[in-house]
Amino acid sequence: MKKIKSERLYLSDRPPLTPIKVVLLAISYVLLLLYVFIVLWPLAQILITSFNGNQEAYIIIGGSYSFSFKHFRYLFEETYFFNWVINTIVIAVATALLTLFVVSFTGYAYSRYRFKGRKASLMAIMLIQIIPTFAGITAFYTLHSILSAIMPWFSRQMFLVLIYAGGGIASNTFILKGYIDSISPELDDAARIDGCGNFQVYRLIIMPIVRPMLAIIALWSFIGPFLDYLMPSILLSDPKSYTLATGLYTLITDQYNMHQPVFAAGGLLTALPIIVLFIALQNQLVSGLSSGAVKG
Amino acid sequence: MRVQLVNIGKKYEGRENFTIRNIDLDIASRDFCVILGPSGCGKSTLLRMIAGLNSITEGDLLFDGKRMNKVEPKDRDIAMVFQSYALYPHMTVYDNMAFSLKMRKERKHVIHERVMEAAEVLQIKEYLYSKPSEISGGQRQRVALGRAMVRKPAVFLMDEPLSNLDAKLREHMRVELVRLHKSLDTTSIYVTHDQTEAMTMATKIVLLNDGIVQQVGAPSTFYEKPANLFVAGFIGSPTMNVFHGEMKNGIFHADGGIFTVEPRKEDADLLRPYEGKRVALGIRSERFIAGEQEKNGITVVVDVIEMLGKEQLLYCKFSNGEECVISEPGYYEYAIDETHHFHFDLEGLHFFDEETTLRIN
Numbered sequence: 130m131k132k133i134k135s136e137r138l139y140l141s142d143r144p145p146l147t148p149i150k151v152v153l154l155a156i157s158y159v160l161l162l163l164y165v166f167i168v169l170w171p172l173a174q175i176l177i178t179s180f181n182g183n184q185e186a187y188i189i190i191g192g193s194y195s196f197s198f199k200h201f202r203y204l205f206e207e208t209y210f211f212n213w214v215i216n217t218i219v220i221a222v223a224t225a226l227l228t229l230f231v232v233s234f235t236g237y238a239y240s241r242y243r244f245k246g247r248k249a250s251l252m253a254i255m256l257i258q259i260i261p262t263f264a265g266i267t268a269f270y271t272l273h274s275i276l277s278a279i280m281p282w283f284s285r286q287m288f289l290v291l292i293y294a295g296g297g298i299a300s301n302t303f304i305l306k307g308y309i310d311s312i313s314p315e316l317d318d319a320a321r322i323d324g325c326g327n328f329q330v331y332r333l334i335i336m337p338i339v340r341p342m343l344a345i346i347a348l349w350s351f352i353g354p355f356l357d358y359l360m361p362s363i364l365l366s367d368p369k370s371y372t373l374a375t376g377l378y379t380l381i382t383d384q385y386n387m388h389q390p391v392f393a394a395g396g397l398l399t400a401l402p403i404i405v406l407f408i409a410l411q412n413q414l415v416s417g418l419s420s421g422a423v424k425g
Numbered sequence: 426m427r428v429q430l431v432n433i434g435k436k437y438e439g440r441e442n443f444t445i446r447n448i449d450l451d452i453a454s455r456d457f458c459v460i461l462g463p464s465g466c467g468k469s470t471l472l473r474m475i476a477g478l479n480s481i482t483e484g485d486l487l488f489d490g491k492r493m494n495k496v497e498p499k500d501r502d503i504a505m506v507f508q509s510y511a512l513y514p515h516m517t518v519y520d521n522m523a524f525s526l527k528m529r530k531e532r533k534h535v536i537h538e539r540v541m542e543a544a545e546v547l548q549i550k551e552y553l554y555s556k557p558s559e560i561s562g563g564q565r566q567r568v569a570l571g572r573a574m575v576r577k578p579a580v581f582l583m584d585e586p587l588s589n590l591d592a593k594l595r596e597h598m599r600v601e602l603v604r605l606h607k608s609l610d611t612t613s614i615y616v617t618h619d620q621t622e623a624m625t626m627a628t629k630i631v632l633l634n635d636g637i638v639q640q641v642g643a644p645s646t647f648y649e650k651p652a653n654l655f656v657a658g659f660i661g662s663p664t665m666n667v668f669h670g671e672m673k674n675g676i677f678h679a680d681g682g683i684f685t686v687e688p689r690k691e692d693a694d695l696l697r698p699y700e701g702k703r704v705a706l707g708i709r710s711e712r713f714i715a716g717e718q719e720k721n722g723i724t725v726v727v728d729v730i731e732m733l734g735k736e737q738l739l740y741c742k743f744s745n746g747e748e749c750v751i752s753e754p755g756y757y758e759y760a761i762d763e764t765h766h767f768h769f770d771l772e773g774l775h776f777f778d779e780e781t782t783l784r785i786n
Contacts, residue, residue: 243438315511318478323572324499324528337515 179394188389200394213376221354223290228297228350236305297350308342344413426579428452433484445636459623462633504573505582512557519553543571581613654782666749668706681745684723689771692786703779710752712773717766
């Protein structure tokens, strides 16, 4: 046995482990497993509860289990769940598209062009980020009353899109600008000599290269409306116009409406559109496309 | 195409001074013109102005007599090869090369023919359908050249295209570029800081420093008749030896009394107005002749020897600590700390006015 061990080659590039290091490694594994448990336990509970027919208005952990779709049925038949899904998806898609469209231009412009007020406006965008959304509520109200006076068809949901996109545009402009900065401007020059105008340089050269970053921005702005509870709960008044977050929330706060397992089932379904989008964008999210553009 | 620069100047936004100014150049059709200079001398700016990537602050840029100052880069009938190659990373080699023709809405079979033709010449056929990230630096360089070639431009611009290659490949590409230039029948303008590239490839060199043209001419004149002290020091390896001194009674007295030189008759005539004035004497390392002589000789101690095989470079010191480089055939035997006598080859002397740094003879 000993002989075999001595013949075995040590191939790792790291120095061999000392006993103390083995102990430390074991400890870090234990900590990591603990962390995994903390993350996965609630998710598992949601999954189990939502399919457990024996659960009533309040979730009881460790009770008896019988598989059933009853909570899902309740969700679709007794609540406005379908409306909420549609509302949220419409708001999320609109936010993502608007953010992508505007950020494409601002990110490219801030990265490639020198103009008066460039630094100052960048700084302003950064500083405005510091103000929490909550503090802006008065401003949102005023803006909305002005807008709806001029354009009566301008709904509160549309206003929600504007608020989400506004916040997303500011922070994502920074991210995209930084990403475009890392692309050699010689590519722009080459494209210009090859016959591209300003817009074509972006569309044919820069955009395909920054596609991974655009995918991430799209994903983030899409997820935002799913997670936010605060803004829709303040702005939206009709339960039919609620988004998923506000709608589902009624299932755990309202005394008469109390259905915690249904809330769990709704939460589970909420994850679906995000997962679908993530899988659709997966190929784009693989970055590193830009390597090899310049000297390697 | 003939390219003329008339009194061209460039001032960048937010800068106080002109980066380059008063540049007059006339590049004949089919010339291989190399713009040479140390980094930061404005040579890339000049090239980018010819390409239309930077605006021209003052002066005129003429292509065959037509003013090009306000013409878009794509309409100038030029192609440019960048230092970083600037290949589009999301396109295959084929698409990279076809891109400019596609933008011009050229017919598909014409594009295909041109790309294949260029790929043939540059030997990049095997990886036409690879992405730039999958091929080596030398291959990318060829693709960049190919991308410029397929346009069949009237002016071929190159901005230090070889500086990212290793020494062996660079040597090889130098020859290929000259061959390419000949076969394409275009005017080429090439920017570099490498004097070897300039000397070996150019039919015409423009040496820039501090935004001013120092000398324009054929490579040989740069080596044999540098126009001023800067050119003398910039061109040639090892660097030309320069001694400072004074003219007394038609004889050059080096500072510190380390040697005296009596110039030959033609030079002496030209040096007459400098009697009693400060003068710099330049001599290339290979113009020292070994052996003692009554006049025009020096005595030095060998400090360091660099053996290059064919020749050896002797880094020597005078009695007062002044240094000079002497090259001698490799088979001569020298040793460190030996004292040796050399004398000047009078035909290889360059005299410069110390005040204006301009050449005298």
